[in-house]
Amino acid sequence: MKVHFLGTAAFEGIPSLFCQCSTCQQARERGGPNVRSRTSVIIDNVLKVDFPPDTLYHSHRYGIDMNQVQDLLITHSHSDHLYAEDMVIRADGYAQSGNSPMHVYGHDIPLRLCFQALNGYTHKYQFHRVLPFEPMKTQTATIVPLLADHDKQETCLLYYIEKDGKSILYGNDSGWFPEQTWAWLKDRKLDLAILECTTGHSPHRNNHMNVDGVLEAKAWMDANGVLKAGAPVIVTHFSHNARLLHEDLVEIFEPNGMQVAYDGLMVTL
Ligand SMILES: [Zn+2]
Ligand SMILES: [Zn+2]
Numbered sequence: 001m002k003v004h005f006l007g008t009a010a011f012e013g014i015p016s017l018f019c020q021c022s023t024c025q026q027a028r029e030r031g032g033p034n035v036r037s038r039t040s041v042i043i044d045n046v047l048k049v050d051f052p053p054d055t056l057y058h059s060h061r062y063g064i065d066m067n068q069v070q071d072l073l074i075t076h077s078h079s080d081h082l083y084a085e086d087m088v089i090r091a092d093g094y095a096q097s098g099n100s101p102m103h104v105y106g107h108d109i110p111l112r113l114c115f116q117a118l119n120g121y122t123h124k125y126q127f128h129r130v131l132p133f134e135p136m137k138t139q140t141a142t143i144v145p146l147l148a149d150h151d152k153q154e155t156c157l158l159y160y161i162e163k164d165g166k167s168i169l170y171g172n173d174s175g176w177f178p179e180q181t182w183a184w185l186k187d188r189k190l191d192l193a194i195l196e197c198t199t200g201h202s203p204h205r206n207n208h209m210n211v212d213g214v215l216e217a218k219a220w221m222d223a224n225g226v227l228k229a230g231a232p233v234i235v236t237h238f239s240h241n242a243r244l245l246h247e248d249l250v251e252i253f254e255p256n257g258m259q260v261a262y263d264g265l266m267v268t269l
């Protein structure tokens with residue numbers, strides 16, 4: 001199984017559009033892994049998590065054929081995870097493509113946003129409303145949506161994804177996981193965990209995970225035997241406002257047995 005990190009930044013991107021902070025300035029100078037677009041991963045080119053505004057750029061940069069994507073899992077409605085306006089580009093009159101539908105999975109608000117943006121052009125999509133902790137068989141995997149603590153106005157989801165005998169936790173945007181999510185994870189054996197670290201050394205871990213939250217989550221996974229031997233834990237979804245360059249993040253997380261994602265990172269399980 002191939003897990004391809006297409007983008008690894010939070011909402012603002014790094015360097016950010018209008019920002020002259022020292023992190024953005026240094027990211028412009030250093031380039032490489034310090035340049036980050038909005039977060040998404042694609043698995044085996046057929047299952048994608050989230051549809052950020054950088055999806056067109058990702059398809060150009062990595063040669064992604066979006067018509068191969070059979071399952072699109074949406075975590076929540078924030079625009080860095082769902083830029084539904086661009087879903088219209090698949091409709092007749094905009095794209096000359098096959099008619100096999102892309103299956104879109106999400107909770108109420110993301111699906112509503114898709115319907116509003118598509119404004120009747122829904123014929124190349126099939127929508128599936130998912131509920132927390134209720135497993136669903138998709139075209140390419142079995143998924144279980146898990147609860148996040150990210151936005152009090154919305155049911156934001158993490159995803160447990162089981163495909164070809166491998167198990168992945170897709171954990172962003174999460175905040176510190178709610179109790180039910182920890183309890184559900186206790187009985188799992190993961191081949192890969194993806195966690196967010198948006199807020200750096202900020203003392204808060206609700207809405208978004210900070211560094212301490214990520215380290216504690218990894219320690220909890222180790223203590224509870226949730227990770228298979230050698231299973232990578234990869235941190236992603238970074239904000240320039242955390243004031244941490246890629247090199248700083250590597251210094252924090254690698255000694256704790258975690259990898260820092262960058263745009264283009266490909267992991268084979
Ligand atoms: Zn986000
Ligand atoms: Zn900045």
Ligand SMILES: [Zn+2]
Binds near residue numbers: 076081150
């Ligand atoms: Zn969000």
